[in-house]
Amino acid sequence: MHKLNTARRHFLQGSTGLWTGVLLANLAASPRAWANEALARIWQREGGVLMVRHATTESGLGDPPGLALGQCQTQRNLSEQGRQESRDLGRWMQAQPVKPDAVLSSQWCRCQDTARLAFGAYDNWWPLNSTFAGQGDANAQALAMRARLRELPPGRREVWVTHQVNMTALTEAYPAMGEAFLVDRQARLLARGRLT
Numbered sequence: 001m002h003k004l005n006t007a008r009r010h011f012l013q014g015s016t017g018l019w020t021g022v023l024l025a026n027l028a029a030s031p032r033a034w035a036n037e038a039l040a041r042i043w044q045r046e047g048g049v050l051m052v053r054h055a056t057t058e059s060g061l062g063d064p065p066g067l068a069l070g071q072c073q074t075q076r077n078l079s080e081q082g083r084q085e086s087r088d089l090g091r092w093m094q095a096q097p098v099k100p101d102a103v104l105s106s107q108w109c110r111c112q113d114t115a116r117l118a119f120g121a122y123d124n125w126w127p128l129n130s131t132f133a134g135q136g137d138a139n140a141q142a143l144a145m146r147a148r149l150r151e152l153p154p155g156r157r158e159v160w161v162t163h164q165v166n167m168t169a170l171t172e173a174y175p176a177m178g179e180a181f182l183v184d185r186q187a188r189l190l191a192r193g194r195l196t
Helices: 007-013 017-025 030-047 081-095 110-119 138-151 162-172
Strands: 048-053 102-105 159-164 180-185 189-194
Touching: 030 180, 048 162, 081 110, 081 138, 102 110, 110 159, 110 162, 138 162, 162 180
Parallel strands: 048 159, 102 159
Antiparallel strands: 048 180, 180 189
C-alpha cells in the first residue's frame, strides 16, 4: 500500500463521489501529476480562469532598459526550456476533455510566445501586462481583471497568460514560471499546478 502524506490522507477522508475516484486513481502518481489532475477536474466542473505565468525565460529579473512592447529584442524572452514547456502545456490542454473559451495574453513577448506555442491563437489584453517595478497601472489592471472575473458566465473557461505580479495581486500566492492558478469569479485560488 502506498504511504499517503498528511494532506492527501485528510483530503481523501473528507472526499466523496467524483473526488474519491479522482484521488484513488492518482495515489500512485507524483504529487505534481496528482495536483494537475485535481486542477483539471475542478476546471472541468466549475469553469473559471486558468492564470498561467509565462514559461521559463532567459536569466534575469524584469526587462533590460529600453523595453518596448512589440519589440522582442528589447525584452527578456523565453529560453529554449520555456519554449518546450509552452509546447508541453499545449499537449496537456489537448488531453483535457474541455477547452478554453478564450485565451488572453499580456503584450510582453514571453507571454505571447507562451500562449502561441501552447494554444496557437490568443488575444492581447492590457490588464495582463506586467506591473513589475512600477510599470503599468497595478490598481487599474487588478480592477479590470476582477471585473472580467465577476462577469464570467457560469461554466465559462478562460486562460490568461500573464506575470507573477498580476497573479500574486489577485491571489496573494507566488507562482513559479510556467505554473498555473485556477481562480473563480471571486478571484479565489481553487487549485494550482505546473502543467508542463
